[in-house]
Amino acid sequence: MTHTHGTGAGRTAGPVAGGAEGSERHPEIDWVAAERSPEFRELIRRKKAFVIPATVFFLAWYFGFIILAGYAPDFMGETFITDGLTVGYALALTQFVMVWALGWLYLRKADRVFDPLAHDAAREAVHAERTATRRFDRDTGSTTATARGQDAAPADREVTNP
Amino acid sequence: MTWLIADVNTTALAVFAVVVGVTLVVTYFASKRVSTATDFWAAGRGLTGPQNGFAIAGDYMSAASFLGIAGLIFLFGFDGFLYSVGFLVAFLTVLFLLAERMRNSGKYTIADVLAFRLNERPARGAAALGTLSVVAFYLIAQMVGAGVLIEGLVGIDFWLSVVLTGAFMVIYIVAGGMLATSWVQIIKAFLLMTAAVVMTIWVLAKIGGNPLDLFRDARSKSAEGDAYLKPGLFLASPLDTVSLGLGLVLGTAGLPHILMRFFTVPNAKAARSSVMWAMVLIGAFYVMTTALGFGARAILGQGGEEAAGTTGNFALPLLADELGGDFFLAIIAGVAFATILAVVAGLVISASGAVAHDVWSNIVRHGRDSEKEEVWVAKLAAIGIGAIAIAIAMIGGEGLNVSFMVGLAFAVAASANFPALLLALTWRRFNTAGAITGVLFGTISSVALVIISPTVWPGPDSEGGALGWYDLANPGIISIPLGFIGCWLGTMLSRERVTDRSFDELYVRSETGLGAEAGTGLTLTGRSSEREREREPAAV
16 A cells, blocks of 8 residues: 655645545545556556557558558549549548547447446445545545645635635 | 628628627526636536537637638649548547546646646646647637638628627637537537538539539639649648648647537546547538538639639638528628637637636646636636737738648647647656656747748748758648657656656546546536535535
């Protein structure tokens, strides 16, 4: 466990009370442990397995098109299937299809795979925190203010000044 | 374009009045709801995915898309369409790399994401510099464009057009914050899509219903013949074409006013669905730009070239006039006006975030100011930025090189903002020095390379660039790698040690949404979840 950080940065965030802003709702979470949890690792693994190949593919398809447009204008100007339609225009239309198809695939994947995993990872982190806080002083909650102290201030205002 | 300035077009003025009237009514309703900083900058995070998708489309598609791309296609054929493709594919970068992460880790500005794990004040300073540079270049381009277009379409003076555009934009923001801005953008996207669909159908009907005739007729009406349907008429240098493509595809993911839109939805799911909606709308629109651009060529022919202006901006209004006469022209002018208003409002509200939330509240006041003060400063900043933009647009006048300014905005976004954001979210070792050097490298190299590009210096008609060997008009292919190298170099040279915890916290939060900012339940018609909101603090 690594709840050994000081309040750092010298920000006086005041008592972290949580609030409508929501950013302080889990001040005691052990983020290092959460990052190492099997649920989170699985989420990242599955996400990378989709996003990295998809990104490489769309960049390759797009830059292939752009490079052809730049360096092979005559090829792009050739007739494709029927007079009036050029290879360049047909390839440009495939870019539109690619964007919609990849977008739709990503959304489907996110709904079916990433979201449940993210939910598990978050639940696991909160669960771990509940067991951990019994062993640590509540003051450790203020450590989260180190990284984003400014968030604590408006959240605090929100509560004291509704 | 003298054909239009003969007199003030009263029909167009009436359409303008309707557009302004509707948006002001929306602003009035919004003004009664918006109270907190989250309401002001993030519309209470209460927009739905489809609503935000329309708003993104409205925020993104400027008059440069509506009139500019159609004009480029009209003048140069295929090359104009390259812009459409790049502007759309860019949203895959946004969807895969940033949309959900921004929603989960940010609050009001892109600086929030950097400040989350880096040394707060310098990181915010760097991000604010990137944001304000992009907004400055983009905003001035839009304001000058607005002045030129409204003067040409309606017949009121350039200076008055600029002042009116700036004034309405400031009213939306100061009175209704992001809630009003979002709805102005939604209304605009609806108007723009409707106008594009109507014109596309009209054009296709006029040429006989076969889309292929669009290309055949356009080709036969162009002096360039076969070359009109080939690349190379506008973008003659291959390397420049690739550089442009790179800048477009990565630049969108660094535009502060687009990224800010992801703070207006309740969660990551809504953020990604809003990108999908935006991709469908923007993609459909850009497919239609070919019907409009090639259609303008097929219907107006070579004769329209002079009236369309050197950038082709007036090709579409000319086409509207040809199709439906004065009344339809007035409608298209009104849509163009709504288009400009929605974009400039989005730009200025993101700049107000950088000034009030990043610079004032967190750098100057060390986060000790009240939320009320923060919103006040934001409104003052919006007024100030609006006034400066009006002044520069009026001083620079119609002669200001608009496409150069837009290119610069995209270059800085891609070279400064995008590398810093992406690395802050994904690279554990990244640190404050890296963010600062990255933003500086990206911004300075973009600006310097655009200044020495042949279109700017020695001048638009020059044969070579200032340096002789350097002849790229688009700096992306050099400045984007420089931005990434800056991030890497600064990180490696600095002795600053980043604790794992701050990265882990941002990493887990950005990927899972754990601890992400909650909304205030704000909608245009009232607070939907008053009770839920009161319950929130007690739930901790």
